[in-house]
Amino acid sequence: MTHIADTLMRSIAAFIVMMIITRILGKSTISRMTYHDFVATITLGAMTANLSLNTSMNGWQVLIGIVTFSGIAYLVMALALKSRTIRKWVSGQPTVIMEDGKILESNMRKLKMTMDTLNQELREKNIFNIEEVQYAVLELNGKITVLRKPEYLPVTRKDMNLQTSKQSFPVELIMDGQIISDNLHQNHLSEEWLVSQAKSRGLAIGDICYAVRSTNGQLHFDRYDDRIRQPVDKE
Incomplete structure (x- = not known):
């Protein structure tokens, strides 16, 4: 029972440590895998597995190793940002x-x-x-x-000299039935305005699963009740 509890605690610690390290290294490390990112990911994965499952090893020693290696990976990444020569050696070239x-x-x-x-x-x-x-x-x-x-190459509106309307970034207003207040405030919108827009479409906020203001400024509401008698369900 002691071994189970030890493994459980070590696994939780490993998960928390890796989440923190991933946040520190940044989104770019996740979205693109260069030579440096590949080596760092593989090594950190192996070290984290040892922290989680290898109870014969001292947890604190493994944790120190993980933190040290993460520090090296972060330092190399920081140097690569400042030096094109180091960046070419670490990440390679197209x-x-x-x-x-x-x-x-x-x-x-x-x-x-x-x-x-x-x-x-x-x-x-x-x-x-x-x-x-x-x-x-x-x-x-x-x-x-x-x-x-x-x-x-595909033909664009510019090639055809067609007028284009100004577009903006889509703004999510409701997700999973919950109003996203931060997005409303950042775009100078109010909950009262959102409620009135929903009412004009015969909807209450509780009826709406997802709402977004699209790039052309139009509002789109997706309700929980889709009113589809036989939805497609391919397994």
């Missing part, structure tokens, strides 16, 4: 794998990338014909970015 519509086989061999992988990445960007590609670059996070040839 690699061009297609130039002027031609595949650079030598770069692909250095990256150990196959044509199957390249074609898969292009298909994920809705490009099924490789002749549409002008440039393709393997970024630091392992994803491929593509510049299409001019004749394959």
Whole structure:
């Protein structure tokens, strides 16, 4: 029973420590995985597993190791932000794998990338014909970015000289039936205004699951009662 309690406490401590470390390292570490991020993630994961499950090791020693390694990872990240040379060594550089519509086989061999992988990445960007590609670059996070040839680029409103209305960032007003007061205050809106807008649509706040002011300024309300007799349910 003592071992179970010890493992439980160590697991809780490991979870809390990793949440704190993740917050310190920042969102960018989660969203993109460079060489440095990959090494830090793998090592911290192994050390956290030891803190949680390896009861033969002193918990405080493992915790000190985790904090020390996290400090090193943070220091390297801070230095990389200030020095392009260190950033290139730590994170690597983007690699061009297609130039002027031609595949650079030598770069692909250095990256150990196959044509199957390249074609898969292009298909994920809705490009099924490789002749549409002008440039393709393997970024630091392992994803491929593509510049299409001019004749394959989509037409924009600017190309057609069409007028465009001003857009703003969408503002969530209600989520899970709860009014998001902070968003209302930040956008100089009041709960009374929101209630009146809901009433004008024959709704009470309690009827609404989700409400958002979209980029064009229009309000969208999604009610709990969808009034769909036979909703689609594919398992």
